[in-house]
Amino acid sequence: MDISVQQRGDVAVLVWNDDENRVNLDSLGRLHEILDELDAIDGPLGVVLTGQGKFFSNGLDLERFGTNPSEFGATLTELHRTIGRLLVYPAYCVAALNGHTFAAGALLSCAFDYRVMRSDRGYWCMNEAVIGLALDEKLWSILANRLPRSSAILAATTAHRFSGPDAHEHGIVEALAEERDLLDRAVGVAERYSTLNRKILGEHKRLIHGDEARFLGYAT
Secondary structure, three states: OOEEEEEEOOEEEEEEOOOOOOEOHHHHHHHHHHHHHHHOOOOOOEEEEEEEOOEEEOOEOHHHHHHOOOHHHHHHHHHHHHHHHHHOOOOEEEEEEOOEEEOHHHHHHOOOOEEEEEOOOOOEEOOHHHHOOOOOHHHHHHHHHHOOHHHHHHHHHHOOOEOHHHHHHOOOOOEEEOHHHHHHHHHHHHHHOOOOOHHHHHHHHHHHHHHHHHHOOOOO
């Protein structure tokens, strides 16, 4: 599982470089491992997650579940918990959406405080209604908690593919950038807020998202 960590000043840049960056127990476990390591940092911290190439994340690892069907339920449970943890994580967290951000990858992006998406290429999409996988109450709650309600409904009921400008217009992402500027833009935002008091930031994030995190199975 290739998720590496690069330190840029006070910002930890997590680079997911595993082809389509599918969500499975390995990728989620690696994210938790990194978050545990970052917890040990005493002082300023910002966090950025990005992918490489064509995908930020192409969703659940359906091919893997075909040979290991018992992992499907466990992976959904861990996805819920991972998103809950990120929602209340005591550092400012930014997603740099470098490419296609589909289904579970789109849900994962909703866990971040700020999202920057490529303006020129890539789609954000909840395609479950196309591929025949229903959202459960917890997965729907992630969209409802983080996005404008009209945008969450549009995403869930139509499987609309939001381009960068479209996603920005619908309040799914906070900013756009060209490919060459994407990571610098995300790091700049994370750096700007890296000096916030992390304990207070964590408390405020728990006030905002604590109920949702607990509903997702992450104890706050």
